[in-house]
Each structure stands twice: as structure tokens, then as C-alpha cells.
Amino acid sequence: MIVDRQGRRFRNLRVSLTAACNYACTYCVPNGKRLVAAQDELPAEALARGVAYLVEAAGIDQLRITGGEPLISPRLEAFLAAVATLGLKDTSLTTNGQLLARKLPLLQAAGIRRLNVSLDTLDPNAFRRIARGGDLACVLEGMAQASAAGMRIKVNMVPMRGQNFDQVLPLLDYCLERGYELRFIELMRMGHLARDANAFRQQFVGLEQLLTRIGLAHGYVQAAAPQDATALRYHIPGKGYFGVIANESVPFCRTCSRLRLSSTGWLHGCLSSSNRHYIGELLDKPRHQALPALQRLLVKALADKQEQAFAGDVMVMKVIGG
Known part of the structure; x- marks a missing residue:
């Protein structure tokens, strides 16, 4: 087991199956252009061998x-089949939900029981403005079908001043119900927001402001919450739970256990570091080498992990797996 001086180790692996996305969310890409697959993305079998x-x-x-x-990747089915044999304690998937209803039978057959769905608003106009792609009704229907099939669903919302802060309570009530x-x-x-401090400050909503609302x-x-959890978790008696990933307000770097593997075979130990480590060439070697x-x-x-707090980086989040 590899442990650093703060007692941190890698337990959670996030694998980016592809850099491509059918959305172009404002907080992810600045120019409205959808991200495309990298030319050197690894085959599903190689990525799964990397996981093993x-x-x-x-x-x-x-x-994760x-x-x-991930649902637009042609590698999805083969990758799911391969990692299902590894005996992991938990395998989940993060999606924008656009293709969720269509891909649900595949996910069920692969044993996926937990989903994180990125959804920033229930307002169709705001949805189109923020996501710059997709259809809100399809996302909501996919979530409903997944829930009916017995999957646990977490919804990820990035609250932003001037864009969707008015949706905090409507979306919370929708989820609680x-x-x-x-x-x-x-x-x-991250990405363009790391370079434009003014744009970041104008849109940022912190923990205190969020809890007040x-x-x-x-x-x-x-x-x-678990000791290495990224989210502060809250209970609304008689209704349910919500969480806040307060990376700026309450940094969680000291207990971070996350490791990321890109679709092109690069390991990223920290979102705040541009350092990366290539494992692609190792995946054709026998285990003992x-x-x-x-x-x-x-x-x-x-x-590469930060000792205290998240510092930001110019990398685009979706390229390295969220």
C-alpha cells in the first residue's frame, strides 16, 4: 500500500472513458464547442487492464x-464487461443523463447500481443556456426510469450567480420528492476559470451563501460522512439528504483518496496539479514487469496532491474525468 506523510492513499479511481461530450457547459468550456474524443484514446481492454x-x-x-x-463512448459496453470481473467494492457512473434511458439496460446488465447525474437547473431555457446542448425532458425521464429500476441517484448541480442560483430550492425540492x-x-x-479570476468571482457561490438560501x-x-468524503452532508428531517462539495469554502485535500486515469492513459493524482504520469506503455507489459x-x-x-487546499489548474475538468 502506498501512503503519504499525511496518511493519504488512493482508494477511489475515476476513469475518463472519453474526452468527448455532447454538452458544452459554460463552466467547463469557454467557447461553446463540444469536446471531442482524443485521437490516442486507449481501447476499452487496455483501460480495463489499467484499472486491474x-x-x-x-x-x-x-x-467511477x-x-x-461516458454514455456516448463506443468503448462503454466492453469496458463495463471487463471491469465487472475485478471484484470492486463499488462501481458507479457519472453522466449528464441525455442518453440514460437508452443505455439503462446496458448499465443494469453490467451491475451499475449508483449514478451521478449532472443537472444544473429545471428551467428549460436556463438548461439550454448552461449546457449548450441536450434536452431537459430526456434527462428527467432517464433519471425517473433509472430510479424505478432501483438505481440510487445523486444529482450534481454547480450553483452560479447570474445563471442558476435561483434554481437551488426548486431543484432541491424536486430531488427530495x-x-x-x-x-x-x-x-x-479549472480550465478557463483558472485563467479568468474575475469571471470566477462573479459567478462563485460559496457554502455559507448556499446554506443561507x-x-x-x-x-x-x-x-x-466517510472520513475521505468530498461532500459535507446534511439531513432535512422527514425529507431526505443533500450535500455540498465545498472545495473552496471547506477544502478536503487533507483526506483526498482520489486518483484519475484519462482516456489516453495518463494518471492524475490531483486536480490542482498539471503533473501527469503515463501508464499506457505499461499496459502491454506482463504483470510482474x-x-x-x-x-x-x-x-x-x-x-502531487495539495497539502491544504485546492489551488486550481488550467486543465479542462472533463478531459480528466470530473
Whole structure:
């Protein structure tokens, strides 16, 4: 097991199946152009082999499949089949939900039981303005079908001043009524927002402001969460739970257990670091040769983590798996 001086280790792996996305959300890309697949994205079998090696080399026991948008990837079915054999404690998937109804049978057959759905508003006009793609009704229908099929759903919302802050309470009530757990994610200084401090400040909504708005309609108490959780979790008695990923207001770097693997074979130990470590060339090597080299890269990736707080980076979030 690889552990740093703060006692952190990698337990959670997020694999970006593709950099391509059928949305062009304002907080992700500045120019409205949809992200496309990289020319050198690895085959599903190679990515799955990377996961298997990381399970053994780092002790990974939780996997989240991300993008871009994973449901548009032609690698999805083969990757799901391969990682289903690894005996992971938990495998989940993050999606914008646009193709969720269509892909639901595949996800069920692969044993996916948890979904994170990115949804920033219930207002169709605001949805089109923020996502710059997709159809809100399709997303809501996909979530309803997944819930009816027994999947646990968390909804990810990025509240932003001037764009969707008025949707905080409507979306929270919508989720509470349906048994979804809403996670508010503070705007992150990633990509173009790392370069434009003024745009970031104008849109940023912090934990205190968010809880004040929620407190106008609901009483809540803070709930317990795992030691390495990224979200502060709150309980509204008799109604349900919500969470806040307060990366700016209450940094969680000291307990972070996340590792990211891009679709092109690069390991990222920290979102605040431009450092990356290529494992693609190891995936064709036999296990006894690959694992020692991989462990050396993991030591470097763990050293990339911030000691105190998130600092931001110019990388585009969706390229490395959210």
C-alpha cells in the first residue's frame, strides 16, 4: 500500500472513458464547442487492464466511470464487461443523463447500481443556456426510469450567480420528492476559470451563501460522512439528504483518496496539479514487469496532491474525468 506523510492513499479511481461530450457547459468550456474524443484514446481492454493493475498496485476498491460523457463512448459496453470481473467494492457512473434511458439496460446488465447525474437547473431555457446542448425532458425521464429500476441517484448541480442560483430550492425540492440526493458543487477554478479570476468571482457561490438560501425553506442538520468524503452532508428531517462539495469554502485535500486515469492513459493524482504520469506503455507489459513500474508512478502521483487546499489548474475538468 502506498501512503503519504499525511496518511493519504488512493482508494477511489475515476476513469475518463472519453474526452468527448455532447454538452458544452459554460463552466467547463469557454467557447461553446463540444469536446471531442482524443485521437490516442486507449481501447476499452487496455483501460480495463489499467484499472486491474491499479487495483493491485494501489489498493483501489471503488471505481467511477466518467468522461467527457461516458454514455456516448463506443468503448462503454466492453469496458463495463471487463471491469465487472475485478471484484470492486463499488462501481458507479457519472453522466449528464441525455442518453440514460437508452443505455439503462446496458448499465443494469453490467451491475451499475449508483449514478451521478449532472443537472444544473429545471428551467428549460436556463438548461439550454448552461449546457449548450441536450434536452431537459430526456434527462428527467432517464433519471425517473433509472430510479424505478432501483438505481440510487445523486444529482450534481454547480450553483452560479447570474445563471442558476435561483434554481437551488426548486431543484432541491424536486430531488427530495423523488428520493434523489442533490449535491451542490462549488464552482472550481479549472480550465478557463483558472485563467479568468474575475469571471470566477462573479459567478462563485460559496457554502455559507448556499446554506443561507436553503435555510429559508428547510431546517437541516449536518450528517455523518466517510472520513475521505468530498461532500459535507446534511439531513432535512422527514425529507431526505443533500450535500455540498465545498472545495473552496471547506477544502478536503487533507483526506483526498482520489486518483484519475484519462482516456489516453495518463494518471492524475490531483486536480490542482498539471503533473501527469503515463501508464499506457505499461499496459502491454506482463504483470510482474508492469506493477513495480506502476507503483513508482503512483508514489509520484500521490506526491502531487495539495497539502491544504485546492489551488486550481488550467486543465479542462472533463478531459480528466470530473
